Amino acid sequence: KAGVTQTPRYLIKTRGQQVTLSCSPISGHRSVSWYQQTPGQGLQFLFEYFSETQRNKGNFPGRFSGRQFSNSRSEMNVSTLELGDSALYLCASSRDGTGELFFGEGSRLTVL
Amino acid sequence: GIQVEQSPPDLILQEGANSTLRCNFSDSVNNLQWFHQNPWGQLINLFYIPSGTKQNGRLSATTVATERYSLLYISSSQTTDSGVYFCAVERGGTSYGKLTFGQGTILTVHP
Numbered sequence: 001k002a003g004v005t006q007t008p009r010y011l012i013k014t015r016g017q018q019v020t021l022s023c024s025p026i027s028g029h030r031s032v033s034w035y036q037q038t039p040g041q042g043l044q045f046l047f048e049y050f051s052e053t054q055r056n057k058g059n060f061p062g063r064f065s066g067r068q069f070s071n072s073r074s075e076m077n078v079s080t081l082e083l084g085d086s087a088l089y090l091c092a093s094s095r096d097g098t099g100e101l102f103f104g105e106g107s108r109l110t111v112l
Numbered sequence: 113g114i115q116v117e118q119s120p121p122d123l124i125l126q127e128g129a130n131s132t133l134r135c136n137f138s139d140s141v142n143n144l145q146w147f148h149q150n151p152w153g154q155l156i157n158l159f160y161i162p163s164g165t166k167q168n169g170r171l172s173a174t175t176v177a178t179e180r181y182s183l184l185y186i187s188s189s190q191t192t193d194s195g196v197y198f199c200a201v202e203r204g205g206t207s208y209g210k211l212t213f214g215q216g217t218i219l220t221v222h223p
Contacts, residue, residue, distance in 0.1 A: 031208065103154060
């Protein structure tokens with residue numbers, strides 16, 4: 001059974017650009033959550049999607065957005081990138097948003 | 113929001129030693145997970161343990177939900193156990209997909 005797949009694994013952007021990250025959950029999992037990891041703030045929850053609906057959202061500015069497709073794959077977008085957005089972005093999936101979460105390998109974003 | 117504290121922040125061991133990592137949380141939880149973050153950044157599931165005791169090889173975990181803490185035991189440590197260990201909790205209710213993480217314990221195992 002394939003795990004959670006995130007693409008791209010690494011990317012470099014410049015300030016002001018936007019970025020889109022993709023996440024394919026484990027087969028049968030309908031909930032996808034996104035997290036940001038930085039050295040200073042640790043692991044922080046961004047948002048959660050289930051059946052194409054955002055059910056939960058963390059404390060991030062509106063520049064951070066996401067969506068989920070009918071096949072449960074999810075994307076997150078960060079617009080007008082800032083240096084502080086440099087981070088490891090992790091996606092997790094679960095059957096219904098409760099219970100055990102399984103994480104992908106992450107997308108490492110560097111903003112120059 | 114719920115607070116999660118892990119101790120110790122850093123731990124250095126010789127191969128073969130045993131260790132105990134602790135996680136304290138400030139409120140009742142529906143979900144508690146232990147993760148090991150590998151050098152490439154992936155969070156590897158160790159235990160899903162909102163209460164009780166579980167064992168998996170050299171690793172075991174115990175959560176005492178009524179006293180709001182969890183312990184991760186590593187026996188006969190190996191160099192491959194090195195890395196960062198995270199405890200994460202979910203409060204339940206409408207906390208869909210939202211785990212609150214501790215700051216982690218950095219474990220270094222020397223040969």
